[in-house]
Structure formats: structure tokens, C-alpha cells
Amino acid sequence: MIETDVLVIGAGPAGSSAAKHAAKGGAKVILIDKKSEIGSPKRCAEGISNNGLENLGITPNPKYIAKKIDGCRLVSPSGTDVWLTTEEIELPETGYTLERKVFDKFMAMDAAREGAEIKIKTLAKSLKKEGDSVILTCEHMGESFEIKAKIIIAADGPESHVSRWAGLKNVTKAKNMESGIQFEMCGVEFERENIIEFYFGSCAPGGYAWIFPKDDDIANVGLAVIAEDTDKSAYEHLKEFVANCPATQNAQAVELNVGGDPVGGLVKDLYGDNILVCGDAAGQVNPLTGGGIISGMNGGMYAGQVAARSIEEGDYSSKFLKEYEEIVDKELGKEMHKYLKVKEYALSLPDDELDSIADAFQDMDFEKISTTEIVKNLVKVSPKALLKLGKLI
Amino acid sequence: MIVKDWCSYCGECAGICPKNIIEVKEYSLVFDEKECSRCEICVKACPLNALEME
Ligand SMILES: Cc1cc2nc3c(=O)[nH]c(=O)nc-3n(C[C@H](O)[C@H](O)[C@H](O)COP(=O)(O)OP(=O)(O)OC[C@H]3O[C@@H](n4cnc5c(N)ncnc54)[C@H](O)[C@@H]3O)c2cc1C
Numbered sequence: 491m492i493e494t495d496v497l498v499i500g501a502g503p504a505g506s507s508a509a510k511h512a513a514k515g516g517a518k519v520i521l522i523d524k525k526s527e528i529g530s531p532k533r534c535a536e537g538i539s540n541n542g543l544e545n546l547g548i549t550p551n552p553k554y555i556a557k558k559i560d561g562c563r564l565v566s567p568s569g570t571d572v573w574l575t576t577e578e579i580e581l582p583e584t585g586y587t588l589e590r591k592v593f594d595k596f597m598a599m600d601a602a603r604e605g606a607e608i609k610i611k612t613l614a615k616s617l618k619k620e621g622d623s624v625i626l627t628c629e630h631m632g633e634s635f636e637i638k639a640k641i642i643i644a645a646d647g648p649e650s651h652v653s654r655w656a657g658l659k660n661v662t663k664a665k666n667m668e669s670g671i672q673f674e675m676c677g678v679e680f681e682r683e684n685i686i687e688f689y690f691g692s693c694a695p696g697g698y699a700w701i702f703p704k705d706d707d708i709a710n711v712g713l714a715v716i717a718e719d720t721d722k723s724a725y726e727h728l729k730e731f732v733a734n735c736p737a738t739q740n741a742q743a744v745e746l747n748v749g750g751d752p753v754g755g756l757v758k759d760l761y762g763d764n765i766l767v768c769g770d771a772a773g774q775v776n777p778l779t780g781g782g783i784i785s786g787m788n789g790g791m792y793a794g795q796v797a798a799r800s801i802e803e804g805d806y807s808s809k810f811l812k813e814y815e816e817i818v819d820k821e822l823g824k825e826m827h828k829y830l831k832v833k834e835y836a837l838s839l840p841d842d843e844l845d846s847i848a849d850a851f852q853d854m855d856f857e858k859i860s861t862t863e864i865v866k867n868l869v870k871v872s873p874k875a876l877l878k879l880g881k882l883i
Numbered sequence: 884m885i886v887k888d889w890c891s892y893c894g895e896c897a898g899i900c901p902k903n904i905i906e907v908k909e910y911s912l913v914f915d916e917k918e919c920s921r922c923e924i925c926v927k928a929c930p931l932n933a934l935e936m937e
Pocket residue numbers: 499500501502503504505522523524525529533534535536537538612613614615645646647648649651670671672712747748749750751768769770771775780781782783784786
């Protein structure tokens with residue numbers, strides 16, 4: 491039987507980050523993924539913030555940066571738009587669109603260079619506890635085998651089988667799982683360059699639609715819906731959106747991407763005896779935007795670091811591993827809770843209220859943007875909307 | 884469960900399955916039919932309408 495200190499399941503951004511930091515901390519690490527090609531197919535709009543990578547100690551490599559982003563455009567159901575770009579306002583942060591198929595591979599390579607052993611096309615099938623270890627049954631091209639580990643890190647993305655096999659109570663309710671769908675398109679006509687666009691309202695019930703540019707006329711054009719909130723499939727919504735949106739009417743799809751995005755906040759159990767959970771599997775996703783690359787990699791880093799310390803101490807108990815939850819709550823949890831509230835508010839607004847808010851913000855002087863200014867504007871357009879916000883916060 | 888041939892194995896169905904009985908291989912889905920409670924949460928959530936209850 492293969493034996494290791496730390497076994498990471500899933501080589502997405504979260505798992506690769508966990509493997510890298512566990513290896514860096516001195517542990518013997520194996521990282522498995524069922525895919526033939528790490529990072530492919532992509533299930534992502536590929537947007538990240540500028541300092542996200544730098545805060546993780548990663549210098550962005552031009553090989554996986556598709557485009558630099560200078561701001562965003564928010565579009566209400568009637569088409570009224572609000573621009574938040576470096577032209578209008580000094581933004582606290584800007585960002586990039588990535589080439590995830592390259593990025594995810596590079597992150598796994600970083601883990602390998604720290605000493606992690608990678609097994610691709612290796613599917614985790616089941617889990618059992620044995621003494622103070624865990625035994626994972628895997629399958630590789632028809633062959634079944636076992637890996638014995640002192641600690642497993644579940645980074646298996648939105649599927650999140652592993653933590654549930656371990657008995658942790660991490661169920662993603664249907665109302666918290668966005669159904670995401672996206673075309674990568676060419677022939678997209680941008681009003682301004684280097685701007686990511688968000689479209690709100692009934693075009694994407696429970697979520698929003700987006701256009702994230704990747705090159706002069708190339709973009710990820712997608713949306714996410716909550717299935718319970720609509721009678722149409724995500725795909726039908728996307729086809730309608732693409733046909734109606736001026737930017738994409740003449741565009742051609744070259745790729746179709748689908749995927750679930752857990753947007754309900756952190757899962758209940760982030761750890762247990764011999765196990766840590768990170769990334770989408772742990773709900774480490776911004777509930778408002780659905781963005782989970784950077785937060786998942788941060789979660790992965792904390793998990794890898796705590797796992798390495800636990801190996802060093804020879805203590806793999808949930809008591810020792812609890813430190814991970816404390817770090818995650820402090821570094822990610824508080825922020826996520828805030829975004830969850832804002833999302834509840836935003837989703838409670840019908841199309842006409844979204845329109846009147848967008849109208850009011852059109853005339854706003856962004857030089858003077860401040861919370862009081864925003865609240866003043868909200869009072870003007872929709873006392874009802876403000877009341878909702880007040881109740882939530 | 885009937886899995887249509889346009890399924891792209893994204894795994895969303897597996898993530899929300901309350902019984903955790905959908906295995907997502909690289910190019911196939913395997914349902915543990917004996918354990919399935921036929922709640923159809925997966926059918927409803929599929930972004931591509933690729934699942935149909937038999
Ligand atoms: C449509 C859409 C758009 C998005 N857009 C953005 C965006 O613009 N910006 C952003 O930051 N985030 C975005 N996200 C979210 C982002 O994609 C995820 O948060 C991120 O990929 C999570 O990383 P992860 O490592 O946790 O999981 P994943 O990237 O899903 O990786 C999990 C890995 O585990 C493997 N795996 C699963 N089960 C097993 C098993 N049993 N055995 C072996 N391997 C297994 C999978 O093959 C996969 O490689 C988007 C999501 C969707 C669906």
C-alpha cells in the first residue's frame with residue numbers, strides 16, 4: 491500500500507495550494523486528481539483581483555494572464571449602466587482574467603516543485619478510517635488501489651464527496667448552489683476595453699450574467715442561476731442573454747463551460763480527525779460574486795500549513811486541526827458573512843427597483859463616493875430597498 | 884437515471900445530491916440507483932438539462 495503524510499484530493503487551485511504548502515512545511519504529500527489534464531475543462535469565468543495572487547506569494551506569470559482589467563460596468567435590467575473604472579474613480583483594486591487551463595497546471599507544478607507527488611487520472615472512490623490513519627480507495631485506468639495517509643485534505647471542488655464520506659455534515663442545499671453556464675466567444679463588441687461587465691435582474695434569477703474580456707474581441711460570456719428560482723435551464727437563459735445583449739449579438743461561441751458554484755458561505759465542518767476541507771468543497775467562495783479561486787487558494791494554504799504542523803507534532807486529531815477553522819473564520823469567514831448579507835439584499839430587488847437604483851447612481855459623483863452618499867441615493871430612489879438593507883445588516 | 888449524452892460531467896448534481904450517491908468520473912456519471920430517493924434535485928439543477936428520471 492502507498493503511504494504518505496498528507497493526501498490531497500483534487501488538483502484545482504485550492505488543492506494545489508494545499509499540497510504546495512504542506513510540502514513546503516516538510517510533509518510527504520500526494521496530490522491526486524481524476525482529470526487527464528489539470529485545469530481542463532475550465533468551469534470558471536476566470537476573473538481574479540490584482541493582489542489576490544501577490545498576497546499568496548505568487549508572482550503572476552504572463553503565460554496564464556489573459557487580460558488586465560481596469561474596472562467594471564454594472565448593467566440594470568433596462569440597460570442603464572454604472573461604470574466603476576479607473577477613469578471614474580480610484581479603485582481599491584483591479585484585476586486580471588486568467589487562462590485557467592494554464593493557471594491550474596502551473597499551480598500544480600508549483601506544488602510538485604515543493605516536493606508533492608502528483609497522480610493524474612486518479613479518482614477517489616471511498617474512504618475508511620484505520621487506527622490513526624485514513625485509507626482512500628482510488629481508481630486509475632481500471633486499476634484499484636489504496637493510499638494510506640495521516641491527514642487528508644478534501645479539495646474536490648463543488649462535488650464535495652470526500653468530506654461527506656468522512657462523516658462531516660457538509661451538505662450544499664440546492665438553494666445555495668448556483669448553476670453556472672458560459673460560452674467563450676469571439677466577435678464580442680465591448681463599449682470600453684478592459685472592463686468586466688455584470689448584468690442583473692431576471693436575465694439570471696438568483697445570480698447574474700457576466701462578460702469577462704480575455705482579448706480584443708474574446709470574452710467569457712456566462713451566467714449563474716439558482717435552479718429553484720426559474721423554470722428554464724441555465725442554458726436557455728444563456729442563449730436568451732447572448733441573443734439580447736448588444737455586446738454579444740454578433741459573437742460566436744468556441745467553448746461551452748458548465749459547473750456548480752456553492753454560494754451559501756462556509757460549510758459547517760471544516761475539519762475532523764485526520765481531515766481538513768478547503769476550496770469549493772468547504773464553501774470558500776465569495777457568496778456575492780461566486781469568485782472562489784483566490785479564497786480557495788488561501789483556504790488551501792492554511793490547510794496545508796496546519797497539516798504540515800500537525801505532521802510535525804504527530805497529532806492528527808480534530809483537536810489539533812481545529813486551528814485551521816480558527817484561521818479560516820478570521821481570514822475568510824467574517825468577510826464572507828458580510829458579502830452574504832449584501833447578496834441577500836441585492837437578490838431581493840425586483841427589476842424595476844434595480845433600474846431606479848442604477849438611474850440614481852448614474853448621476854452620482856464618484857469622486858465623493860462614500861457610504862453616506864450611497865445611502866442618500868438609496869433613500870431618494872427606494873426607501874423600500876433601504877429598509878430591506880437595514881433589516882439585513 | 885437517464886444521463887443524456889450531452890452531459891459534461893461538471894459534477895453539480897453530485898454536489899447537491901443529499902445522499903452523496905452520484906459518482907462523477909472523467910467521462911461518465913454513475914448513480915447508486917438502490918440508494919437514490921428520487922428527489923430529482925439533481926434533475927432540476929443540471930445546467931444542461933442532461934438528467935431524466937426513468
Ligand atoms: C461558471 C463559473 C464561473 C466562475 N467564475 C469565477 C471567477 O470568475 N473567478 C473566481 O475566482 N471564481 C470563479 N468561479 C469559482 C471557481 O471556479 C471555483 O471557486 C474554483 O475553481 C474552486 O477551486 P477548487 O480547487 O476548490 O475546486 P475545483 O477547481 O473544482 O477543483 C477540484 C478538483 O478536484 C477534482 N476531483 C473532484 N472529485 C474528485 C475525486 N473523487 N477524485 C479525484 N479528483 C477529484 C476535480 O477533477 C477538480 O480538478 C466560477 C465558477 C463557475 C461554476
